[in-house]
Structures are given as C-alpha cells and as structure tokens.
Amino acid sequence: MTHSATLAAAGLTPADLTGGTLTVRSPIDGADLARVHETPASEMPVLIARAKSAFTQWRTVPAPRRGELVRLLGEELRAAKADLGALVTLEVGKITSEGLGEVQEMIDICDFAVGLSRQLYGLTIASERPGHRMAETWHPIGPVGVISAFNFPVAVWSWNAALALVCGNPVIWKPSEKTPLTAIATMRIMERALARFGDAPQGLCQLVIGGPEIGAALVDSPDVPVLSATGSTRMGGIVGPKVAARWGRPILELGGNNAMIVAPSADLDMAVRAIVFGAVGTAGQRCTSLRRLIVHRSIRDDLVARLTKAYASLPIGDPRAEGTLIGPLIDEAARDRMMHQLTRARADGGTVHGGQPVTQGVSPGAYVTPALVEMPAQTATVREETFAPILYVLTYDAFDDAIALQNDVPQGLSSCIFTLNLREAETFLSAAGSDCGIANVNIGPSGAEIGGAFGGEKETGGGRESGSDAWKGYMRRQTSTVNYSAHLPLAQGVRFDL
Ligand code: UN1
Numbered sequence: 001m002t003h004s005a006t007l008a009a010a011g012l013t014p015a016d017l018t019g020g021t022l023t024v025r026s027p028i029d030g031a032d033l034a035r036v037h038e039t040p041a042s043e044m045p046v047l048i049a050r051a052k053s054a055f056t057q058w059r060t061v062p063a064p065r066r067g068e069l070v071r072l073l074g075e076e077l078r079a080a081k082a083d084l085g086a087l088v089t090l091e092v093g094k095i096t097s098e099g100l101g102e103v104q105e106m107i108d109i110c111d112f113a114v115g116l117s118r119q120l121y122g123l124t125i126a127s128e129r130p131g132h133r134m135a136e137t138w139h140p141i142g143p144v145g146v147i148s149a150f151n152f153p154v155a156v157w158s159w160n161a162a163l164a165l166v167c168g169n170p171v172i173w174k175p176s177e178k179t180p181l182t183a184i185a186t187m188r189i190m191e192r193a194l195a196r197f198g199d200a201p202q203g204l205c206q207l208v209i210g211g212p213e214i215g216a217a218l219v220d221s222p223d224v225p226v227l228s229a230t231g232s233t234r235m236g237g238i239v240g241p242k243v244a245a246r247w248g249r250p251i252l253e254l255g256g257n258n259a260m261i262v263a264p265s266a267d268l269d270m271a272v273r274a275i276v277f278g279a280v281g282t283a284g285q286r287c288t289s290l291r292r293l294i295v296h297r298s299i300r301d302d303l304v305a306r307l308t309k310a311y312a313s314l315p316i317g318d319p320r321a322e323g324t325l326i327g328p329l330i331d332e333a334a335r336d337r338m339m340h341q342l343t344r345a346r347a348d349g350g351t352v353h354g355g356q357p358v359t360q361g362v363s364p365g366a367y368v369t370p371a372l373v374e375m376p377a378q379t380a381t382v383r384e385e386t387f388a389p390i391l392y393v394l395t396y397d398a399f400d401d402a403i404a405l406q407n408d409v410p411q412g413l414s415s416c417i418f419t420l421n422l423r424e425a426e427t428f429l430s431a432a433g434s435d436c437g438i439a440n441v442n443i444g445p446s447g448a449e450i451g452g453a454f455g456g457e458k459e460t461g462g463g464r465e466s467g468s469d470a471w472k473g474y475m476r477r478q479t480s481t482v483n484y485s486a487h488l489p490l491a492q493g494v495r496f497d498l
Contacts, residue, residue: 001320003031003090010080010087010185017181022209024181027093027328028318029363036180038210044217050203051143051170052223057201059140059168066166067117069200072193073162074110077103080189084154084182086320091181092153093327093365095319098282106158108450109466113162116471120167131485138475140168141249145218147229147239150330151285151387153179154186156253159450159466160228160474161190161205167474169226172206172218176231178330180209215239222246226474229253230287233385233411233459240461251473252461253454255385256413258436258445259292259406261428263399263419264299270442271418272306275391278444280314280370283329284389288414288438288446292382293393294402300395307372307391308353316369317362328365329388335366338388341381342371345392348379355390383409399424407435413456414438414445437464 001009003026007017012034020037039047058066077084085100094102125134144164148156153175161171175183187207194200208214218224219242227243228251229236236254243250260278262271278290295303319327329335335357342355355371370389375382382392396402406415415436417428425441427433437456438448448454453468455461464470490496 001086003033006086006090007033007181009083010181011083011188012181012185016184022177022180024091024178025331026090027330027365028090028320030365033091034181036184036209039208039214041210041213041217044208044214047172047203047206047208048143048217048221048223051172051206054170054201054203055140055142058170058204061168063117063120063166063168066168067114069193069197070110070117070162070165071114072196073190074107074114076189076192077107077110081107084185084189087182087185088153089319089327091179092150093319093330094282095324095327099319102152102155105155105450109155109158109162112450112467113166116163117166120471120475127481128491129483129489131483131487133482133484135480135482137478137480138167138472139478141474141476142225143170143172143223144474145221145224145227146171146173147215147218147227147231148173148175149231150176150178151282151287152230153182156230156465157183157186159454160251163465163471164226164474165204167471169474170204170206172208172224174208174210174215174218177209177211183207183209219243220246222248225249226251228463228465233461236461249473250461251463251465253287253456253463253465254461255411255459256287256289256456257291257383257385257409257411258288258414258416259294260290260415260445261396261402261406261417261419262293262295262299262303263402263417263421263424264296265420266299266418267420267442268299268303268306271303272310274416274418274444275307276310276314278446279391280311280326280389281446283326283368284370285330285334285387286446288448289389290391290445291385292378292406292409293391294396294405295393296402297395297397300393304372304374304393311354311370311372314370316358316367326370326389328362328367330366332366334388335368337386338368338371338390341384341386341388341390342373344381345373345375345379345390348381349376350374350381350392378405378408385411399427403428403433410459411456412436412458413460414440414448416440416443416445418442
C-alpha cells in the first residue's frame with residue numbers, strides 16, 4: 001500500500017495533511033507524510049472553556065448512558081482496526097501485528113469501561129452514631145488533559161479517555177508532536193461514535209496539536225483538574241510539580257528501567273522468547289521494554305550464547321513486511337542516543353554485541369541491530385532509561401543480590417522473574433521483593449493487559465491508568481453522613497450542649 005492510500009484509508013483528508021506548520025515524517029523511509037495544522041496557543045483558553053461547559057452537562061448524564069458512547073467507540077474501533085493499525089505502523093514504525101495490537105488495546109479498554117459504567121461503586125460505612133448512615137460516592141471531577149507519547153500514540157489516549165468519559169469527564173488530548181496523524185484519525189473515529197450517540201455536548205472530546213506551549217496551557221489551567229502525562233521522567237518532573245502547585249491531580253506514567261531476573265531453575269527456552277520480545281519488540285521503545293537482565297552465574301554463559309544466536313537472526317527492516325520483527329527507531333536522534341549510550345557502556349567496561357546502525361537493504365530510516373551488552377556492574381549508564389533496543393546483562397550469585405540489583409535504579413515501572421522455584425517467585429512478589437508497579441513471574445515485563453492498573457513507582461511517577469480501580473483517579477470522592485434520627489450526637493462522644 002502507498003503512504004497516501006494508508007493515510008486515506010484511515011480517514012485523513014488533504015485538508016488534514018497539508019497547509020500546516022508541523023511536518024510529519026514516516027520513520028519507515030523518512031517520507032514526508034503531512035504538514036499538520038497546529039492549535040494556536042491563543043485558542044487554548046477557549047477550548048478549555050468549551051470542555052468546562054461540556055462538563056456541566058456530561059456529569060449529569062447517567063453513567064451507563066455515558067458507557068454507551070464508549071461502547072460505540074469500541075464498535076467504531078473494531079471496524080477501523082486494520083486501517084488505524086496500519087497508520088500506527090506508518091507513523092511510528094511498529095510492525096504490523098504491534099500496530100494492530102495497539103488498536104486492540106483500545107478496543108479492550110472500551111469494553112472494560114463499558115462494564116465499569118455500571119460499576120462506579122461507592123461504599124456504605126458503619127456510622128458510630130445511632131440513626132446515622134455514612135456513604136462514599138464517586139462523582140465526575142472535570143476536564144481531563146491527556147498528554148501522550150509517540151510510542152503508544154493512540155492506546156494511551158484510550159486508556160485515559162475511556163475511563164474519563166464513563167466517569168463523566170470531558171477529555172482534551174495533546175498527542176506527541178511526532179504522531180499527530182494517528183491522533184487525528186482516532187478523533188475521526190471518536191466523531192463517528194459521537195454522531196451515533198446523538199446528544200453528547202460539544203467539546204466533550206477535543207484534540208489539540210502542537211508543542212510545549214499547548215501542553216503548558218493544559219498543565220497550568222485550574223480548569224483541568226486531572227492531567228495525565230506519559231513520557232520521559234524529565235517531562236514528568238516539570239509537569240507533575242506544576243499541576244500539584246495549582247492543586248490539580250497529575251497522573252504520571254514516566255520512564256521505566258525494567259529488569260528480568262533469570263534464576264538457575266528457569267525454563268530457558270521460554271525465557272529466551274520472553275527476553276527477545278521484551279527487549280527488541282517495538283524496537284525497544286515501550287516504557288515496559290526489557291532493559292536489564294539479571295542472570296544467575298551458573299546459567300549466564302548458556303543464556304548469553306542463546307541470546308546472541310537469537311539476536312543474530314532477527315529480521316530487521318520495513319515494519320509492514322511479513323516476517324519483520326524489528327522496525328525503525330522513531331528518528332535519527334533516537335538512534336544517536338542509542339549509539340551514545342553504547343559508547344558510554346563500553347567506557348564502563350561493557351562488552352557490546354550488535355548495536356550497529358543498519359543502512360543496507362533498508363529504506364532511509366533509523367534502523368539498528370539490537371544490542372546485548374555484558375556489563376561488569378550496574379553503572380550509571382545502566383541506571384538510565386534509553387528508549388532503544390539495548391539490553392544490559394548483569395550477573396548475580398545470591399538471590400537477595402538479584403532483588404537488590406533489580407530495585408537499585410531510579411525507575412519502578414515493570415519487572416519480572418523467570419524461575420520454577422516457588423520460594424524465589426513468591427519472594428520476588430512479596431513486600432521485600434520487586435519495588436515496581438508491575439511484577440511478573442515467567443512472563444516478560446512488557447505487553448500488559450488492560451485489566452490491571454498500569455504504572456509504577458519512584459521516577460516512573462506513581463500514576464495508575466487503565467484497569468483495576470484506576471478509574472478512581474478520574475473522579476472525586478465524597479463522604480456523606482445522613483442523620484435520620486431526632487437527635488444530634490457528636491462523633492467521638494464530644495459533648496457540646498447549649
Ligand atoms: C507504554 O509503553 O507507554 O504493557 C505503554 C505494555 C503495553 C503498554 C505500554 N500494554 O507494554
């Protein structure tokens with residue numbers, strides 16, 4: 001399929017693609033895809049006001065009816081899955097099956113949110129006073145700002161939007177400047193769902209396109225009570241304090257430095273498959289990508305040999321081609337950062353296998369061979385997240401040391417262990433085990449299902465999105481006490497008789 005056919009199939013029109021100031025290039029071959037119109041910063045107050053006014057209507061629509069909108073969105077996404085998936089591939093460079101998988105993740109969260117729209121459960125609480133009833137109720141909170149990253153250009157919006165909408169909140173979305181096209185195409189799909197829904201307020205779902213100034217308008221506005229931001233720790237370090245300073249609620253999903261402990265009893269065939277998908281899938285550009293292997297000394301040489309063999313045969317190239325497993329990095333800057341980190345790792349005493357730019361047999365783009373780096377220790381280089389397929393290999397002797405190494409990085413997103421030893425598996429999951437938001441046994445760190453809460457601790461930012469009770473982050477909690485007696489007893493037995 002030509003690029004223009006992919007763009008057209010995803011519903012993008014010449015007006016979307018021309019006449020603007022933001023240039024979009026495909027990482028597949030560097031082709032110019034579009035010049036997209038940016039939202040003038042001066043318009044942001046109007047757009048935020050529109051969301052605020054949509055809120056006053058949407059919050060009173062019964063939640064199951066709000067769920068109907070998300071159900072329709074799920075239907076439209078099912079119909080558009082192939083076309084939107086292909087656009088994700090074109091704009092981000094993910095292989096076809098991962099582009100489709102990203103849209104499936106959107107469909108899954110819609111299904112989850114539809115069910116949730118009938119389950120925004122509160123509590124009844126036993127009152128200590130006679131003739132009193134206590135309850136906890138969840139209410140809509142207001143416009144939710146979503147700042148998303150290039151690597152999951154549409155799924156992360158859907159995690160936030162599907163929950164925010166059933167929770168009664170409008171959504172304003174600022175996608176990465178690298179991926180406005182998938183965002184525009186997603187809004188078209190949303191518009192179809194809104195049209196079928198019928199009477200949703202204007203301004204319920206808005207898209208704004210542009211750079212830091214546009215993001216700052218959302219970050220700084222007291223009319224955006226929840227701001228969900230996905231991206232680097234550096235970005236979160238700016239956004240989080242600003243939102244907190246105006247008493248807003250940040251939901252931050254920032255860097256990861258995800259490890260796998262491979263214990264002597266591990267099923268190595270399974271471990272190798274999980275390692276390769278975790279480290280080189282999405283060209284190492286998931287926040288959950290596997291970045292560190294912590295391997296027991298007794299199996300280290302065997303595992304490294306198996307991995308170097310597996311790495312040698314990985315098909316790298318056009319992500320649209322059948323059989324390709326590694327597409328390009330998002331841009332040249334990403335490739336340069338990868339090469340820079342490998343130079344640092346060598347200077348730290350690391351032995352690097354792979355990690356070369358690929359220029360033969362591929363279109364112009366930031367194609368690389370994934371790197372496996374045997375490290376003498378967990379140096380400062382290893383402790384940094386690099387958004388590229390670099391896998392550092394570290395060695396351990398005692399199990400406690402493996403857990404200590406796993407935890408001794410600033411980030412705390414995802415983690416895993418391969419072991420058939422129950423004591424090791426349960427210790428890893430215990431309070432004294434992995435300190436990450438996600439901890440897995442005998443599967444890799446990436447590719448989480450939407451049913452669980454997604455996010456992590458420490459420099460990962462502490463936010464939770466997607467499943468479980470992450471919806472509570474998009475609502476305000478109200479505790480109410482009703483006195484149906486003819487007396488006015490005070491709590492804690494306090495006497496205050498007039
Ligand atoms: C991200 O990289 O920002 O768990 C999200 C995963 C995907 C989501 C990744 N479901 O790898």
